[in-house]
Amino acid sequence: xxxxxVSRPKPKMPxxxxxxxxxxxxxxxxxxxxxxxxxxxxxxxxxxxGIGRSIALAxxxxxxxxxxxYVAGEDKAQAMVDELRGHGHTAFAYRADVSxxxxxxxxxxxxxxxxxxxxxxxxxAGLQQDAPIDQxxxxxxxxxxxxxxxxxxxxxxxxxxxxKRRGVRPEISCCAGKIICISSVHEVIPWAGHVNxxxxxxxxxxxxxxxAQEVAPFRIRVNSIAPxxxxxxxxxxAWDTPEHYNELLKLIPYKRIGEPEE
Numbered sequence: 001x002x003x004x005x006v007s008r009p010k011p012k013m014p015x016x017x018x019x020x021x022x023x024x025x026x027x028x029x030x031x032x033x034x035x036x037x038x039x040x041x042x043x044x045x046x047x048x049x050g051i052g053r054s055i056a057l058a059x060x061x062x063x064x065x066x067x068x069x070y071v072a073g074e075d076k077a078q079a080m081v082d083e084l085r086g087h088g089h090t091a092f093a094y095r096a097d098v099s100x101x102x103x104x105x106x107x108x109x110x111x112x113x114x115x116x117x118x119x120x121x122x123x124x125a126g127l128q129q130d131a132p133i134d135q136x137x138x139x140x141x142x143x144x145x146x147x148x149x150x151x152x153x154x155x156x157x158x159x160x161x162x163x164k165r166r167g168v169r170p171e172i173s174c175c176a177g178k179i180i181c182i183s184s185v186h187e188v189i190p191w192a193g194h195v196n197x198x199x200x201x202x203x204x205x206x207x208x209x210x211x212a213q214e215v216a217p218f219r220i221r222v223n224s225i226a227p228x229x230x231x232x233x234x235x236x237x238a239w240d241t242p243e244h245y246n247e248l249l250k251l252i253p254y255k256r257i258g259e260p261e262e
Contacts, residue, residue, distance in 0.1 A: 023255055035063030039172050041115040042066050043107070045098050045155060046125030048073035048080070051182060051227065055122050056080060056091075064120065065090040067111045071097050071125070090115075098125045098151030108158040117166050119173060121159040123152040124182040126200075133195050141196045148200035149207070152181055156211060156222070163220050174219070181208045181224035188226075201226075 037059060047056040048070035057080065060066045066084065068091060070077040077093035084091040094110055096103040111118055126148045129140040156179050163177030184197075187205040191198040204224060212222035 033061060037120075038063030040064045040119040041111065041117055042120035042122065043069060043111055043118055043155070043159075044122040044124055045069040045151070046071075047122075048077040048093075052122070052124040053080060055124060055182075057084065059120070059122075060084040060089040060091055061087070063089075065115050067091070067107070067114070068093045069096055069098070069107060069125065071095060097147075098155055099146035101154055104151075104154040104158055108162065112162070118159055118162050119169075119177055121155055121177070121179045122182065123155055123179065123204075125151055126182065128194065128197050130194050130197070132193055136196065144196040145200050145203075148197070149203040152204055153207060156181075156207075160211070160215055160218075160220060163215075164218055168219050175221050176219045177221070179208075179211070179220070179222045181222070183208070183224045183226040185226050185228045 040063070042056075042059045042064045044052050044056040044059065044066060046052040047066075047068040053076075056066050056068050061084075066089070068077050068080050070093060074093070074095065077095075081091045081093050092114055094107050096107040098104060108118065127144060129144050131137070131140055159177060159179055166176065168174070168176045181204050183204045184201040186194070186198045187201040189198075205226070208222055208224040215222060
């Protein structure tokens with residue numbers, strides 16, 4: 001956590017059972033807060049909570065100007081803006097549904113109006129609507145695909161258009177722009193009962209790779225991150241009791257799950 005970040009008490013998490021109690025406690029290193037992204041302009045979708053929140057705050061503390069996208073949680077998004085501004089960083093919040101083409105276009109225009117351009121896109125917005133496959137409705141399927149996959153396509157398309165229009169700014173970065181798609185381990189690991197979610201993340205994986213291959217000659221970087229278990233509300237059922245948490249740790253050699261900065 002950057003030195004100037006505000007510390008918050010974390011919600012209690014169930015502890016592992018005795019077979020893990022003699023392991024050394026994970027320690028997060030304290031590193032110098034360097035402004036490596038000073039002058040760069042970033043959009044983080046789905047940034048009002050969970051992984052998106054942590055990414056947005058980290059970008060801000062690294063010197064980037066940040067647009068905090070949200071579709072719900074306006075109070076949380078504004079609190080993030082206030083926190084970043086309180087530490088001397090530049091940020092604003094923008095409500096947009098990433099699955100809506102017009103919303104995405106307006107968001108990018110708003111960022112250009114506010115910051116002048118876009119250098120970094122973090123495709124983070126995502127959701128789950130779980131059901132057994134024989135009970136899953138078309139609405140549940142379409143909603144997850146439209147936000148988790150189509151939303152990343154729409155935002156990436158707008159970002160690439162802006163990167164190509166502007167080109168490389170050597171004083172800012174050696175590349176014209178960066179896109180990071182937040183995926184999931186379920187892009188490769190099947191997940192019974194969550195077919196729509198796994199399909200969306202599998203799509204993100206090949207979308208990212210295909211985009212990266214296409215736009216690399218324009219000095220545009222496209223990568224993805226496929227997190228495992230992170231303690232966020234979207235997967236609370238995996239860690240909400242000691243029993244669930246202990247079962248989860250059986251799959252994780254490091255014997256801890258990810259901790260977003262909340």
